[in-house]
Amino acid sequence: MFKEVRRTVEHMKRAPASADAGPPRWLTDEEQRVWRAYIEASTLLEDHLDRQLQRDAGMPHVYYGLLVKLAEAPSRRLRMTELAMSAKITRSRLSHAVARLEKSGWVRREDCPSDKRGQFAVLTEKGQEVMRRHAPGHVEAVRQAVFDRLTPEQQKSLGEIMGIIAEGLQPSETGADLPWLR
Amino acid sequence: MFKEVRRTVEHMKRAPASADAGPPRWLTDEEQRVWRAYIEASTLLEDHLDRQLQRDAGMPHVYYGLLVKLAEAPSRRLRMTELAMSAKITRSRLSHAVARLEKSGWVRREDCPSDKRGQFAVLTEKGQEVMRRHAPGHVEAVRQAVFDRLTPEQQKSLGEIMGIIAEGLQPSETGADLPWLR
DNA sequence: GGTCACTACTTGAACTCTCAACTTCCACCA
DNA sequence: TGGTGGAAGTTGAGAGTTCAAGTAGTGACC
Numbered sequence: 001m002f003k004e005v006r007r008t009v010e011h012m013k014r015a016p017a018s019a020d021a022g023p024p025r026w027l028t029d030e031e032q033r034v035w036r037a038y039i040e041a042s043t044l045l046e047d048h049l050d051r052q053l054q055r056d057a058g059m060p061h062v063y064y065g066l067l068v069k070l071a072e073a074p075s076r077r078l079r080m081t082e083l084a085m086s087a088k089i090t091r092s093r094l095s096h097a098v099a100r101l102e103k104s105g106w107v108r109r110e111d112c113p114s115d116k117r118g119q120f121a122v123l124t125e126k127g128q129e130v131m132r133r134h135a136p137g138h139v140e141a142v143r144q145a146v147f148d149r150l151t152p153e154q155q156k157s158l159g160e161i162m163g164i165i166a167e168g169l170q171p172s173e174t175g176a177d178l179p180w181l182r
Numbered sequence: 183m184f185k186e187v188r189r190t191v192e193h194m195k196r197a198p199a200s201a202d203a204g205p206p207r208w209l210t211d212e213e214q215r216v217w218r219a220y221i222e223a224s225t226l227l228e229d230h231l232d233r234q235l236q237r238d239a240g241m242p243h244v245y246y247g248l249l250v251k252l253a254e255a256p257s258r259r260l261r262m263t264e265l266a267m268s269a270k271i272t273r274s275r276l277s278h279a280v281a282r283l284e285k286s287g288w289v290r291r292e293d294c295p296s297d298k299r300g301q302f303a304v305l306t307e308k309g310q311e312v313m314r315r316h317a318p319g320h321v322e323a324v325r326q327a328v329f330d331r332l333t334p335e336q337q338k339s340l341g342e343i344m345g346i347i348a349e350g351l352q353p354s355e356t357g358a359d360l361p362w363l364r
Numbered sequence: 365g366g367t368c369a370c371t372a373c374t375t376g377a378a379c380t381c382t383c384a385a386c387t388t389c390c391a392c393c394a
Numbered sequence: 395t396g397g398t399g400g401a402a403g404t405t406g407a408g409a410g411t412t413c414a415a416g417t418a419g420t421g422a423c424c
Contacts, residue, residue: 024318025325034341035324039247041344042224043270044351047361054412060380065221080403088225093381095404100380117389117402136206146220147213149350150343157339159216161332162223168331169226179229181401182383236382242410262373275411277374282410299372299419364413 045145052141057134059104062089063097064138067106067131070123077122079112084180088170091180094121106130227327234323239316241286244271245279246320249288249313252305259304261294266362270352273362288312 027035049061057064069086070076078086084094098121101107106127112118123131147155170178209217231243239246251268252258260268266276280303283289288309294300329337352360 024321026321027324027329030341031329031337034337034344035328037341037344037348038328040270041348041351042228044348044361046224047270048351050412051359062380081401088222088229090382091403092383092405096380099404112402115390115402117387119403139206139208142209142217143207145351146217146347147209149346154339154343154346155213155216157336158343159212159219161336161340162216162219164331164336165328166219166223166226169223169230169327177233179226232382244410263371272412273373274375274413278410281374294372297372297420299417301373 048145049138049141053134053138056137057130059101062087063101064134066094066097066101066121067123067127070107070121071128071131075122076128077110077120080119080121081180083121085178089179090182092182093179101127230327231320231323235316235320238319239312241283244269245283246316248276248279248283248303249305249309252289252303253310253313257304258310259292259302262301262303263362265303267360271361272364274364275361283309 046061053059053061053064065087066083069083070078080094080098081091084091087094089097098107098109101121102109106124108122108124110120110122112120150158170176228243235241235243235246247269248265251265252260262276262280263273266273269276271279280289280291283303284291288306290304290306292302292304294302332340352358
C-alpha cells in the first residue's frame with residue numbers, strides 16, 4: 001500500500017525544521033499485504049452486514065448493534081454515555097441514532113431520576129420484536145461471512161488480535177481521545 | 183452479543199410458514215467474545231485513522247486510500263470501475279469521492295480514448311505532494327495502532343484471516359452482489 | 365444499419381456522521 | 395449561597411454514503 005509512495009518520498013530532502021522522530025518506518029511488503037487484507041475485509045464485511053440489515057430490518061449495522069446492547073442491559077435500558085461507550089461511538093452520533101430509532105418506535109428515551117441531565121435509552125416492545133424477527137438472519141450472515149470460514153485456532157487468534165488493537169486504542173490515561181468523551 | 187436475544191427467542195414458537203433452514207445457529211459465548219472484539223477494534227480503528235487523516239491531511243481514510251491506489255497504478259491513473267473494485271466500494275460512492283478530490287485538486291478526470299463511456303481518475307502533482315507530506319504520519323498511526331502491538335505470528339495470522347474473509351465476500355460467481363457492480 | 369440488452373458512470377434526494385457550538389445541570393469550594 | 399469548571403446530552407450545518415433512477419455508449423445479433 002505504501003510502496004509507490006515510498007519511491008516518491010525517499011529521494012526527498014528531509015525538511016530541516018521538521019519536528020518528527022526519525023525517518024518514516026514504512027511498512028514492509030508483508031506488512032502491506034496484511035494491512036491491505038484487513039482494509040479489504042473490513043470494508044467488504046461492513047458493507048455486507050449493513051446491506052443485509054438494511055434490507056431485512058431497515059436499519060444499518062451500527063443501529064442494530066445499539067439495540068443489541070440495550071437488549072443485553074438490565075431493564076433493557078442504558079444511559080446515553082454508557083451506550084456510546086459500549087458501542088465505541090461519539091455521544092453526538094448516538095444522539096442522532098437514538099432520535100432515528102425513536103422515530104421508528106424501537107427505542108424510547110426516559111429521564112434519569114438521579115441526574116436531571118441524564119437520559120436513558122430504553123428498548124421498546126416493538127424494538128424487542130424487531131430483534132426477535134431479525135436476529136437469526138443477522139447471526140447467519142455473520143456466521144457465513146466469518147465463523148464458518150475460520151478454524152477454531154483462527155477464531156481464537158482473531159479474538160486475541162482484535163482485543164489487543166481495541167485495548168490499544170482506548171488507553172486508560174486521562175485526556176485520551178475516546179469517541180464517547182468527545 | 184446475542185445472549186439476551188436468544189433468551190427472548192428460544193421460548194418463541196417457530197413460525198409455521200417460515201422458509202428458513204432450521205433453528206438459528208446462535209453464536210457461542212466464545213464466538214460472541216471474538217465478534218465483539220472485532221466490532222470494537224474495527225470501529226475504534228476506523229475512527230482513529232479517519233480522525234488522524236482528517237486532522238492532518240484534510241480527508242477521510244477512504245479518500246486517502248483512493249490516492250494510494252492511484253499512486254500505485256501505472257501512470258498514476260485508473261478507470262473508475264477498476265478503482266472502485268480495488269477499493270471495494272460502489273461506483274456511486276467513488277463518483278462522489280472523486281468529485282470531492284477533484285475539487286481539492288488532488289485528482290483530475292480524463293476521458294478514456296478507447297471507450298467513450300469510460301473515465302480515468304488521475305492523481306495530480308498536488309495529489310502526489312499531499313501524499314508525500316502525509317504518508318509518514320499515516321504509516322506511523324497504522325504502526326502504533328496495529329503492527330507495533332502484534333507479534334510476527336499474530337501479524338501473519340491477521341493477514342490470513344482477513345484474506346479468507348475478504349475472499350469469501352467476493353465470490354467469483356456471476357450475479358454476486360459486489361459493491362462495484364451495483 | 366437498426367435495435368436491444370448491457371456496461372460505465374453520474375446524479376439528486378434521503379439518510380448518516382462529524383464537528384463545533386450550545387443548554388442544562390452537577391459538584392465543589394470559597 | 396453563589397460562582398465556576400466540567401459533565402450529559404442535543405442541535406444544526408456541512409460532509410459523506412446509499413439508493414434508485416438517469417444518460418450515454420458499446421457490442422452482438424439479425
